[in-house]
Amino acid sequence: MPDWKAAATEAEAITRAWPASEPGGAVLLFDRDGIRGEFAGGLASLAHGIAFSAATPTRYASLTKHVFCAFALHHGLDLAAPLGTxxxxxxxALAGVPAWRALGMTGGLPDLMQSYGLCGVPYTTALDNAALDAFTATLPGLDTRPGTEVSYSNTGYRLVEQAMARHGQVFGVWVEGALNAALGTGFRFPAAWDRPLPGLADGYWRSAPQQEWHAGSYGMALSASGALTGSARDLATWLRALLRGDGPAGDVLARLAAPAPLADGRPTGYGLGLALAEIGGRRLIGHGGSLPGHKNHFLLDPESGAGVILLSNREETEPMLPALRVMAALLGLELPPRAPELLPEGLFIEAAGPAWIEHRAGALSFLGATEALYAGAQPGEAISLSPYLPIRLRRDGEGIAGEIGHAPRHFHPVRPASLSSGMAGTWRATAQHAEMEITIARDGSATCAMGAGPLHRRAELTALDATRALLPIGAAPWPSRACLWLEAPGVLRVVTNRSRVLTFRPV
Incomplete structure (x- = not known):
């Protein structure tokens, strides 16, 4: 039987840690029959001093994905259809990817935001659908061959949503109309960040070292990958209907949660907008969501019909772990211990290609994406709990070997090196209208300049070897690093975890 008292104690501790004068959030406990507990802390609006509650509308971000997939199944989407049809x-290159792989994170589709970020365009830049369509048309290929790796991307959701809309099946209209009418919910589907919505919580991030709060902003046109808004109560109403199998989208939970297999038949931890997590041998279903200043996660236990929702409007919240702690308390399970000592620390690269990792104090970055490491079931094994970036690694002499995204990886330590003179000069990605200039000084230090007008900036490069270097990209609260890879003479690839296809050539 679920231990609601233990779960409530954990949920209350989470919300109590959010000071009353700062951004906060809500944690909600529920099962098929009703809400079992509501807990909240902090403010939904710093400007107006409005408290965050379980009734506060907020941005769900990627929690939207499973709702869209339920809509797509309910409206008869042919999951086997290639995107090009x-x-x-x-x-x-994108046209041949089946819809189910595009939605199941095994299609290899480059993520649009990370792709245009590699061209020097900030994520806060206002980009409408026409601009995004034009940029999508320039993408020269796929990050990975479909079915070979789990690589998270929002692009497939935007494309499938567009395709269905062309046939009169408009997700936003269904959400704000039929879905709300059936459930009595207040879901909204804004097409852009700046669309005013009554009572919507602002998202906040904190700068260092001043520790000042800033309102989050996002320029990209919103889509089925993450546009939905609503309260914790709204989301619980929807999830309870899914658990019962009597929701307005029908009995689709099992289909949404079925993990997409790789081409070789191995199961992944991702289905159709839902991800799988396992603690103590118990299989949970859920998803996380992130937009600037908004951090969310929900988890369901189909066996008991219980669930937990965590919605937060402070960027520093890491929502999956506290949601897991609440579920562990509810079900009497134990989370695996953190594993900072299992892998050697430092920077590591593969023998060839752009793949690199950095391990520091139990946090592992792969091509700029970072996950916490935990002790795996096998001795010496370090794993992530994330189905979006599954990691299973172990020490291999001085190096690190195993799997990331279910793809085999073998890394060796980075040694001191200077960049090849072949990387110096001006480089251009003509189709994407992007340009960069790499300068190598006599002392071996190197910089890269990108961007036009006031967006022009110059950043120091960190050499991984003679033909590969790390370039700082992005800005607070989402700074990251890309790999500049001299793939061949006159061919410079710029790579992050979610975008691996952009190629620059010398001017």
């Missing part, structure tokens, strides 16, 4: 004007 749904959207005939797609680039050839």
């Amino acid at each position: 749904l959207l005939p004007d797609l680039p050839d």
Whole structure:
């Protein structure tokens, strides 16, 4: 039987840690029959001093994905259809990806935001659908061959949503109309960040070292990958209907949660907008969501019909772990211990290609994406709990070997090196209208300049070896690093975890 008292104690501790004068959030406990507990702390608006509660509308971000997939199944989407048959004007490389792989994170689709970020365009830049369509048409290929790796991307959701809309099946209209009417919920589907919505919580991030709060902003047109807004109570109403199998989208939970297999038949931890997590041998279903200043997660236990929702409007919240702690308390399970000592620390690269990792104090970054490490079931094994970036690694002499995204990886330590003179000069990605200049000084230090007008900036490069270097990209609260890889003479690839296809050539 679920231990609601233990779960409530954990939930209350989470919300109590959010000071009354700062951003906060809500934690909600529920099962198929009703809400079992509501806990909240902090403010939904610093400007107006409005408290955050379980009734506060907020941005769900990627929690939207499973709702869209339920809509798509309910409206008869052919999951086997290649994207090119749904959207005939797609680039050839993207057109052959089946819809189910595009939605199941095994399609290898480059993520649009990370791709245009590699061109020097900030994520706060206002980009409407026309601009995003034009940029999508320039993408020269896929990050990975479909079915070979789990690589999280929002692009497939935007494309499938567009395809369905062309046939009169408009997700936003269904959400704000039929879905709300059936459930009595207040879901909204804003097409852009700046669309005013009554009572919507602001998202906040904190700068260092001043520790001042800033309102989050986001310029990209919103889509089925993350546009939905609503309260914790709204989301619980929807999830309870899914657990019962009587929601307005029908009995679709098992189909949404079925893990997408890789091409070789191995199961992944991701289905259709839902991800799988396992603690103490118990299989949980859920998803996380992140937009600037908004951090969310929900988890369901289909066996008991219980669930937990955590919605927060402070960027520093790491929502998956506290949600797991609440579920562990509810079900009497133990989380695996953190594993900072299992892997050697430092920077590591593969023998060839752009893949690199950095391990510091139990946190592992892979191509700029970072996950906490935990002790795996096998001795010496370090794993992530994330289904979006599954990691299973172990020490291999001085190096690190195993799997990331279910793809085999073998890394060796980075040694002191200077960049090849072949990387110096001005480079251009003509189709994407992007340009960079790499300068190598006599002392071996190197910099890269990108961007036009007031967006022009110069950043120091960290050499991984003679043909590979790390470039700082992005800005607070989402700074990251890309790998500049001299793939061949005159061919410079710029790579992050979610975008691996952009190629620059010398001017």
